[in-house]
Amino acid sequence: EVQLVESGGGLVQPGGSLRLSCAASGFTFSSYSMNWVRQAPGKGLEWVSYISSSSSTIYYADSVKGRFTISRDNAKNSLYLQMNSLRDEDTAVYYCARDDSSGYYGYWGQGTLVTVSS
């Protein structure tokens, strides 16, 4: 059974940093590209970042470019999102999602809540 489990969310002050993790199991993690998608409270989905299976290709949404860094450790079956210079508008539930091909996500984690507030 495919499982994606996010962790690392919490309350952080504006300007602060946080590192999210996503532990994958039930599939060959190293064969799949992965993504982070977020959802602000009461709002819609927003794609955040993409990383290819070998980490050779990375993309970011304009809203997080220069502040967030996506990475992965295929030996540990884990995906990460380092978030720096956090802003109020980064408050959201962050989901990791498996990229099954051409931008569709067949599996999602349960999400981890990041709250940026003073």
Place this chain on the structure above:
Amino acid sequence: QSALTQPASVSGSPGQSITISCTGTSSDVGGYNYVSWYQQHPGKAPKLMIYEVSNRPSGVPDRFSGSKSGNTASLTISGLQAEDEADYYCSSYTSSSTLVVFGGGTKLTVL
């Protein structure tokens, strides 16, 4: 403002059919057959319902179908059931640096 435009809400009675539209541009919906649809119940993670415009993942009822014409994609749910009440999001691959864009979401109410 979301990159793809969806109606904020739709409603229908049990057994009826509804259609949710998703309008983009030639840089996303119109340019690629990479439109997906997701269902999200309150407090839950999104679930893939349709991929590559009209394909259903294993386990998704055939009451759910997708199509596309020009820059507009559509999700049709036939034989509405109470459990279909949820938020629905479309998404598309895009040629912009964003890579993937989502619609603003449509709240489906089963009357």
